[in-house]
Amino acid sequence: MSDPDPYFTRHVFCCENQRPPGHERGCCKDKDATRLRNYLKARVNELGVPGVRVNSAGCLDRCELGPTLVIYPEGVWYHYRTLADAEEILQQHIVAGVRVPRLMLRPGDAAPPDG
Template sequence: MSDPKPYFEAHVFVCTNRRPDGNRRGSCAAKGSEKLRDYMKARARELGFDGRIRINSAGCLDRCELGPTMVIYPEGIWYSFHSNADIEDILQIHLVEGRRVERLMLTPDQQTLRPEQQG
């Protein structure tokens, strides 16, 4: 049996995890991810993505120091974003055109503080 067709063309997970103020790792929510996620969802509706592309909140994606962060599947591309302009680029370049927003991409070698390093 072959795999079924994906339910969504793309699935975007936006970290909205919130840690207590002063936490060494910070949190995406404290860096504005909730407001930016809301903007992305509204723009996706305006662009007619309903039913094809799903934008979800996610708990901690474990790259807090680099945040706010998101990951887009099925490609598994990670982005750090900070403004509505960044969101517009991700929507247009990645989700419409199928290319990558290289200036916002995160790579696996970009380190974050692991729990044992938090002290």
């Protein structure tokens, strides 16, 4: 038996986790994550990008690097701080299918990448 067709071709999970004030790891929610996720979701709908779902996620365990998002099925992780960063990820990765190296996260990252 084969797997059923997926509901979406790409699934974008945007961390919106909130930790208590002053938590040593920080949290994405306090770094404007909700506004950034709302922007991505609205833009995907506005552009009519087919097969893409933008969702809120709980903690993605990259708190110090946040706000973060991960795009599946590729499993590519990004750090994004501004609406311009969100738009670049949308246009490059989601629409054009190419990566945004300056915003990509890698497993060994201990601090946000420059950019």
